[in-house]
Amino acid sequence: MTASHEFELIEWIQTRCPVPPHDLLSIGDDAAVVPPQLDKELLLATDMLMEGTHFTFPPATPELAGRKALAVNLSDIAAMGGVPHSALVSLALPRNRGPEFAKAVMQGLIDLAQEFRTEIIGGDTNSWDGPLVINVALMGTASRTHSIKRSNARAGDWIFVTGDLGGSLTSHHLTFTPRVKEAAILKETVSLHAMIDVSDGLASDLQHILNESGVGAVIQSHQIPISQCLSTELSHAERLQKALSDGEDFELLFTVSPEDGQRLLDQNPLPIPLTHIGEITGEQGAKLQQPDGSMTALESTGWKHQF
Structure with missing residues (x-):
């Protein structure tokens, strides 16, 4: 994408994301700010999804590709017994598909984020001659010492x-x-x-x-x-x-x-x-x-x- 197209996409994303809570600094600065919660554990999950491996067009639509990119991370937070909080989204966008394709990918992701009360707080956009790649880094919280791990199964369970x-x-x-x-x-x-x-x-x-x-x-x-x-x-x-x-x-x-x-x-x-x-x-x-x-x-x- 050209620089103007990149900034236009970021502005478009901002208009479709809810205004963040007063204690959260979101899209628009060099880094997002998430204040610590002293009584919580911070859970971090990330997944990279690639066209041709995790989805293909068709049967996927751009919206469903974006939705899945967030959904797999939400599933990881669920597996830890956590509550999703905020997400960073990075896109490697195919140049030949244009800005409407990019918006559709983000719309699918934003819709699911709103369903699960998750803030989109930043990320990165790039373009290249390859297929679509989406990376989401998701933050969640769990009560301190109460996240569910893989390591506590017991004989007899x-x-x-x-x-x-x-x-x-x-x-x-x-x-x-x-x-x-x-x-x-x-x-x-x-x-x-x-x-x-x-x-x-x-x-x-x-x-x-x-x-x-x-x-x-x-x-x-x-x-x-x-x-x-x-x-x-x-x-x-x-x-x-x-x-x-x-x-x-x-x-x-x-x-x-x-x-x-x-x-x-x-x-x-x-x-x-x-x-x-x-x-x-x-x-x-x-x-x-x-x-x-x-x-x-x-x-x-x-x-x-x-x-």
Whole structure:
């Protein structure tokens, strides 16, 4: 973009972002100012999304690409039991698509930010001859010492997942709802031991919890909530594998004590399904148990960036 176009885009973004609270310095200066909150932990998350890897045009629209760039970061804050606060947005914009394309990308992002009461407080804009690249750095807060980490799963814990899994790339990876509100409800209802969002696939993301906590797990294959979006032409084994490894579902995977787990089963406090899929064990490694009782190793399948 030319310098005038860049400044015009920034001014356009300013007109569409709410006036920040009096204690927050936002777009218009060399740096944003976020005052510290003494009783809070500051959570920081960032993700870079690239055209051709995380979305393509079509089926994505510019608005959905922008929306997803913020949504994946909101999902990370939710997984920590936090509340989103403010975001920095950086764009590498294709020169050949013009200013209206750039505005559409930002509009999708701004709309989701407003839905989750998140301030857009700054960022950077660049142009080049490559595809669209969006980077969002999101700040959130959690009560001091009360953020939920991956490292506190305990032997005997029950493992739960929200929603259903699989088929995201053909159905909802551009339109999923970050589980910020659901995480807040769970945090108020039970004592969450460990939590992660399912971005790379259930089998892979579960392994992150197990590695950080130094524990193992047994997952019940027949209890995994398989998405109805998956083709009925696939065999059950194929649909199960997709639920385990497709990724980009952005549901919450978490562990709680058996007592809290039973409380969640007796009365689900969420507006979405909540499923008990297995237990944490003291013996390291993940296993998948079939209905007949036989067990196999649960391989850490799922998305991995290759370098």
